Amino acid sequence: MDIFTSKMDLQRHVQALKSVGKTIGFVPTMGFLHEGHLKLVERSVAENDITIMSIFVNPLQFGPNEDYDAYPRNPDKDQVLAKQAGVDVLFMPDSSDMYDQEHAFHIHVLQRTDRLCGKSRPGHFDGVVTILMKLFHIVGPNRVYFGLKDAQQISVVDSLINYFDFPIELVAVETVREQDGLARSSRNVYLTNLERKEAPYLYKALKMGEQQILQGERNVERITQMIHEYIEKNTSGKIDYIELLSFPELRSLSSIQGKVILAIAVQFTRARLIDNTILTVGN
């Protein structure tokens, strides 16, 4: 596995690979790798000649009162895990190399961001899109791999790729979970012991909501209210949102039909957890 910290060096390396016709799969991450990240790598390795992973905790996507400084990091262990998983090229730039110029642009996402995490984290997706545009240009991948756990991110990246005509295929990968259903997340390490026991109720709540829909419930308010009560009863977390929307457009539903997402965010003491389920509903 080759490791690069300089974007210029990586760009040169990628150009050499592309000049001999190699296809490139790209897995952008913020590190502190777990099974979820490694699932994306597994898919990329299966579908491309070369898999490039980036590890970069992007300051631009964290709000002033968020956990940028406290975000968990373990670059040494990440290198071992990435190599074991089959990553060919690991890109670990530092902030001064990624943002080596004054900010001359502010990319602002206008659609798909006025709800869910976009609403509670103003500017978050502007930062995500800015770093992804840079990374897409540096890496020039054929395919990019993102996890459905961050479903709004997938929705925004889908829009980004289409709007800016990136010749890239977006591959959405199912959420990897712990045995008890908790979605794997780098932030899970910040749950207290009690909160860790409560956290699987997020997924249980989503499954319950899904079940209601499958059994014919078509009232959005009743479903979200039921989940609200269930989460309040079973966890000490503070509910940020529970929403049922169309996917990937993330519009309010006049009727529960077609591809829909039921999404949830709960703030625990030090970790804000998100999860969702996506289902297709017939008439």
Ligand code: AMP
């Ligand atoms: P992060 O390092 O948290 O920014 O995540 C990097 C990528 O891994 C994103 O595309 C995430 O959606 C994806 N990811 C994170 N957790 C999971 C998970 N539990 N299952 C599948 N993909 C995940």
